[in-house]
Amino acid sequence: MTRNAIKGLLLASSILGTAGFAQAQDVTLTVESWRNDDLAIWQEKIIPAFEAKNPGIKVVFAPTAPTEYNAALNAKLDAGSAGDLITCRPFDASLELFNKGHLASLNDLPGMENFSDVAKSAWTTDDGATAFCVPMASVIHGFIYNKDAFDQLGITVPATEAEFFAALDKIKAEGSFIPMAMGTKDLWEAATMGYQNIGPTYWKGEEGRKALIKGEQKLTDEGWVEPYRVLAKWKDYLGDGFEAQTYPDSQNLFTLGRAAIYPAGSWEIGLFNTQAQFKMGAFPPPVKNAGDSCYISDHNDIGVGLNAKGANQEAAKKFLTFVASPEFADIYANSLPGFFSLNSTAVKMADPLAQEFVSWREKCKPTIRSTYQILSRGTPNLENETWTESANVINGTDTPEVAGEKLQKGLDSWYKPAK
């Protein structure tokens, strides 16, 4: 009896399983992603909006943990079990997928004309000829501060490096707040929220980044070592035991109102809005001298690509066109304040903190994180090394000069800039 039932089940499932592929009526698209924080927004807003207009196509958003995403995705793609739509990490990780034939070219996808070349830069081949992911969002670095604390201590928003450290000194001397919430335990905080945040001001954004790729500048040059020197000074303003402070610790310290300044990425806005009980403001990385032009890291962070070996190419392309539409940009940017749309159509955002961040695009020169394009292709990996060295500099394990030398040495060992 039971055996027959099991047999029946097996038989049914095998037939139904193949039937699912054959039936063109109801296709299910799976979106691979690392953004497990966004699950609710996808399920409640984005997917219903798409399914309402495209009957017969079901979309499943299937995120994995951020740190495991790349490894898991590569394994799934190699095994042929990955979803139809792939959320793209910026630059080389995705370029590699395209070169391996896992991602399809999207040059003739309707809707791609909505994006500028800069927006697409993170997901095009080195020669700029082929785009393989639809740009979704970028994140901007800066500092989020506790407005109530600043008012209480009578501090104005710092614009220059000197003012910034004066403000930190004042907060420290007063003693009721930890001046800055950042830890070095997770390493990437030091590199991403620290080095890549303030760095563009010193290496002059795109100018320095491109010169580094061309080999005209080195990581031992003043422009690249000076941000480390500034970072080394941060040490005195971080909380007790910052060496073992993790990223969630830093977030909690700030949202609980125990720290005054948080070196941030704009992706924090959504979480901070729901958790912090005080007013928040934001300021861009301070410039060296008053009147200098400011630089911000406006980093292309998320795109969506098409699995070249996916079963439902046509349906998946429809979804990608939807992702490229201004309608998607509007839903996305407003449900996830802090993830700024890359669509050429301007999106109206309701969140004041997000507006503050995006307003810097007008007065400052944007650049992307220096280690992401081309320079993290070899071993040792420059991005990973930058994590370790940034933490070392803040911990005092390495001096800024030694850090620069180590990074350049690692880069020299495999990177030969095209002359």
Place this chain on the structure above:
Amino acid sequence: MSDTPSTHDTTGPIKRPTRWHIGVFLLPAFIVYSAVMILPLIETLRLSLFNTVDGQSTFVGLGNFQVLFGDERWADDFWNALKNNVIFFIIHMLVQNPIGVALAAMLSLPKLRFAAAYRTAIFLPTLLSFVIVGFIWKLILSPIWGVSPYLMDLVGLKSFFSPWLGKPNSALIAVSLISVWQYVGIPMMLIYAALLNIPEEVIEAAECDGVTGWSQFWKIKLPLILPAIGIISILTFVGNFNAFDLVYTVQGALAGPDGATDILGTLLYRTFFGFQLQLGDRSMGATIATVMFLIILAGVSLYLFVIQRRIRRYQF
């Protein structure tokens, strides 16, 4: 056709029928074991001899090993990981196993009350997932929310607290001790079982000869449990050189700060699967896995062929 071989042939030596059932009974286990253990192992060894050249998987002989030991960067990473791994192992041998023996000796005291409760409590962490253990200890040692700075403050030792997991000098020791805390139950249980196995007559005979207390432990019990200690040592060795999970959960895949807690397992993980922007390199990963395999193989062989043969066993 006509003369079928007789089983009652009395002229020759008695021929036993082929015991085919042995093979049949062994077959399922053999197939499963080969499929999930032997084949992957051989495949890993094979992969370590190949590398991608111009997009093609090419046989490179020992080229990968040459890179691993010859290239300054790779060699630095590897030796650093190996050194940390050896320290990790030494701490386990010096702390975990002696404590395990001591706990077992105390538990086997006949006068001890609540022995079962202690035994359960000490063994419990072993049953916990490493994720939970890592998370609990990260919280306990956290300088911000942790209970340890608070407790140390209560007894006036606050000045001795430091963010151990975040400092290059102390991170590896801290992680090792967390691992010791988790696994101390295993040597304790094995030694406890070995101690219970010692026959009463031996103990009574010792007592008649006036060997009691400490000298009884050193002269009678310890020699009798030496084989168990040997087994524990080899289990610790294999476990430690395969370790990965705890370091990964507590310190992340980069095993910071400054690579201070990087052991072979985390180095293998980063190399094979990649990390963040770093893409996975299967060939080099397989190379590291092969070296790990050889290290463990060497250790186990040393134990089996040199040490185990010299340990005297007592038959009762």
